[in-house]
Amino acid sequence: MGAHRRPRQRPLGGGTVRTALTVALAGAAGATGLSGTGVAAPELTPAQVKAKVDKLYREAEVATEKYNGAKEESTKAAGRLGTLQDEAARRTDRLTSERDALGSLATAQYRSGGMDPSLGLMLSSDPDQYLDGAAFAERAGSRQASAVSRVRAQLGEIERLRGAARVELTSLTARQADLKRHGKTVTGKLAEARRLLARLSDEDRTRIGADAPDTARASRSGPAPRALGAGPAATVPDSRAAAAVSYAYGKIGSPYVWGATGPDAFDCSGLTQAAYRAAGITLPRTTYAQIAAGRRVARSELRPGDLVFFYSGISHVGLYVGNGQMVHAPNPSAPVRMAPLDEMPFAGATRVA
Known part of the structure; x- marks a missing residue:
């Protein structure tokens, strides 16, 4: 029977436990890729940095235009709500006046004893005059009741509309907050991309067409003409x-600042809106509304002053200035500048003047 007995296990001593733990940790390190020297993340190539930055720029611009649209709608909703509140207050005052008039009539009828019409007719010295007076009083009472009913109905409708506007405003305000948070997230990613750009050499940045982060605000794509007689604006x-x-x-x-409409900073649609505001023309706030604000024109028919749009989602806009060039607010790492239309995928153009 002894041959079938399980061997007796010896308790692990402190040294044995430490040895086993060391072996286990070493195995875990090997399985996860950890080692005493560590494995550094692979460095991004200049081309990979550019791709990542461009993607972040597009995400930020799409979010910015959505934010701008939500802000515009929120402002309109607040205006509608204020109008409804003012109208409700006026109609409430009118209803109060109607109620006071009805109260005075009720008091007068109570003081007169509320005589039965048939008895009044028999006692009247002038039945015809009585009948005329009774009919007038009946019509007047009917008109007052009808007026009160109308005012009540109107006030109920206003209360309904005011509640709907309040819900709309709350929804838009929440949307603004979401978009603002998204904008902050994208801004953080852009800051990360700028840090990556800062680690590139000047030669690499030049090769991928990126400005150095510390000179982005000062860079220009060409001298700005001082008058219409210089540059493409002359035509x-x-x-x-x-x-x-x-x-x-x-x-x-x-500088480019998302959500800005000037006079010292702009996003892309903020610049075009401000430019035409200076010319006495009111443009919508967003790119996807601006493209519908005038007459669409083909790229071959462009002339200075036309709005030019880019990307399939119509997320970027510039102002055409002639010779295949536009002035636009590119992104957070570059200031307002002149650039060729071919810099981005062309999506369409609109003439508003």
């Missing part, structure tokens, strides 16, 4: 378009 055929182009030239070098 602008419309005075309002000429004013918009002149404004855009004057803002070359201004």
Whole structure:
């Protein structure tokens, strides 16, 4: 029977436990790739950095345009809510006046004893005059009741609309907050991309067409003309378009700030909106609304002052200034500058002047 007995296990001593733990940790390190020297993450190539930065720029711009649209709608909703509140207050005052008039009539009827109409007719010395008076009083009472009913119905409708506007405003405010948080997230990613760019050599940055982070705000793609007689603006055929182009030239070098509409900083649609505002034309706030604000024109028909749009989602806009060039607010790492239309995928153009 002894041959079938399980061997007796000896308790592990302190040294044995330490040895086993060391072996286990070593195995875990080998399985996870850890080692005493560590494994550094592979360095991104300049081309990979550019791809990552470009992607982040597009994400930030899409979010910015959505934020701008939500902000615009929120402002409109707040205006509608204020109008409804004012109208409700006016109609409430009118209803109060109607109620006071009805109260005075009820008091008068109570003091007169509320005589039965048939008895009043028998006792009246002038039945015809009584009948005329009774009919007038009945019509007046009917009109007052009808007026109160109408005011009540109108007030109920206003309360319903005011509640709907409040819900809409709350929804849009929440959307703004979400977009703002998204913008902060994208801004953080852009900061990371700028740090990656900062680690590249000047030669690598030049090769991929990226500005150095510490000189982005000061960089320009060419000198800004001081007057319409210089540069492409000299050929602008419309005075309002000429004013918009002149404004855009004057803002070359201004920083890009998402959500900004000037006068010292801009995002892409903020720049075009401000340029035409200076020319006396009101444009919508967002790229996807601006493209519908005028007459669509083909790329072959472009003339200075036209709005030019890029990417399939219409997420970027610039102001055409002639000779295949535009002035635009590119992204957070580059200021307002002049650039060729071929810099981005062309999506369409609109003439608003």
